[in-house]
Amino acid sequence: MSITVPAPDPALAVGLDCPLRVLDLDGSRLPDALLDPHLTDIDESALTNLYVDMVRVRRLDTEAFALTRQGHLVLWPPLLGQEAAQVGPARALRTEDWVFGSYREHAFALLKGVDLAEFANVWKAYAHGGWDPQEIRMAPAQIIIGAQSLHATGFAMASKLDRSDDVALACFGDGATSEGDVNEALVWASAFQAPVVFLCQNNQYAISEPVRVQSGTPLALRPTGFGIPSMRVDGNDVLAMHAAARIAFERARSGGGPTFIEAVTYRRGPHTTTDDPKRYRDEAELEEWTAKDPIDRVERALERMGANMEAVRAEAKIRADELAKELRAAAEHAVAPHADAMFEHVYDQPTKRIQRQQAERRAFAASIEGNR
Numbered sequence: 001m002s003i004t005v006p007a008p009d010p011a012l013a014v015g016l017d018c019p020l021r022v023l024d025l026d027g028s029r030l031p032d033a034l035l036d037p038h039l040t041d042i043d044e045s046a047l048t049n050l051y052v053d054m055v056r057v058r059r060l061d062t063e064a065f066a067l068t069r070q071g072h073l074v075l076w077p078p079l080l081g082q083e084a085a086q087v088g089p090a091r092a093l094r095t096e097d098w099v100f101g102s103y104r105e106h107a108f109a110l111l112k113g114v115d116l117a118e119f120a121n122v123w124k125a126y127a128h129g130g131w132d133p134q135e136i137r138m139a140p141a142q143i144i145i146g147a148q149s150l151h152a153t154g155f156a157m158a159s160k161l162d163r164s165d166d167v168a169l170a171c172f173g174d175g176a177t178s179e180g181d182v183n184e185a186l187v188w189a190s191a192f193q194a195p196v197v198f199l200c201q202n203n204q205y206a207i208s209e210p211v212r213v214q215s216g217t218p219l220a221l222r223p224t225g226f227g228i229p230s231m232r233v234d235g236n237d238v239l240a241m242h243a244a245a246r247i248a249f250e251r252a253r254s255g256g257g258p259t260f261i262e263a264v265t266y267r268r269g270p271h272t273t274t275d276d277p278k279r280y281r282d283e284a285e286l287e288e289w290t291a292k293d294p295i296d297r298v299e300r301a302l303e304r305m306g307a308n309m310e311a312v313r314a315e316a317k318i319r320a321d322e323l324a325k326e327l328r329a330a331a332e333h334a335v336a337p338h339a340d341a342m343f344e345h346v347y348d349q350p351t352k353r354i355q356r357q358q359a360e361r362r363a364f365a366a367s368i369e370g371n372r
């Protein structure tokens, strides 16, 4: 395989001045020469499906948050406000494509068809990875910031060597772009023109650190230094996100190499259920982004298209309620694994060290038996 490193070119980035948007806040359709050709099949029915997806994703988020507060899950990283940034690209994936995400990629997991019992086990700390990655083609949630971008790039390089047209999607946050892993992934993806798409959900914060402290330039400018084309997109516009992802996946699939998408959005909830965002951001900022709600915007667009919104809302609510009920049942009835299970699946064959640790745990458990 020959290696060519493209020269840095700021012209590789679009949307730097103003993120690409095709749905305005009032739901009206804005023309966009780049994105429009990739949205020709999106009629009222297709937009309704995206709407229902987002409502279900939001309900999953709300229910999981409540389950955590009620002690049925142990931790939850909310995605409130980021529904469009995930649903748009998720619905542009083929079943065969792989997702390598962080811990906040709940829409991808849901839309890729994760088993909710396995999903609940992850956030109940009952499982190392939860679901079978091969089955749904989504890697386990990655807690090490940015590491999944390397996994996605490695997968994409292998896909190219196999002459497969499977594409890898790496999802990470704004904070992750400061990590070496993400920058190394960009180098490799560019050098090998790997079929990988980097989706950076710029939700404005890395826990309490605002993105403006991490970068003086738009994040979408960075990949151009690696020779990677980039799009800065309104992450609260599900159609713009869908079209941008279609462009990127098509480029990857047809041998055009990697693409970087910066979804400009906002995390309206806390970083996780253990965080208090009131300590580092003010109410006005939250209100400003609440007014840009991604679901409200699609409701307005559907209204403009003449959809029967009463029926659409009712249908979405039924689907969301079903999902919430299933998740709750899974979380409440999950069976705790035996403590020894934490030593399994670490290695194919347990090492002496693992066996020693397991023996120590058993001895300790036996020593306190009856004292609890």
Ligand SMILES: Cc1ncc(C[n+]2csc(CCOP(=O)(O)OP(=O)(O)O)c2C)c(N)n1
Residues within 6 Å of the ligand: 102, 104, 143, 144, 145, 172, 173, 174, 175, 176, 177, 203, 205, 206, 207, 267, 271
């Ligand atoms: C390598 C590494 N460093 C630090 C952390 C601690 N940490 C957990 S989440 C987080 C912030 C990540 O922010 P961002 O990439 O913007 O993603 P977001 O959580 O906003 O989705 C940090 C620093 C970690 N998990 N891994």
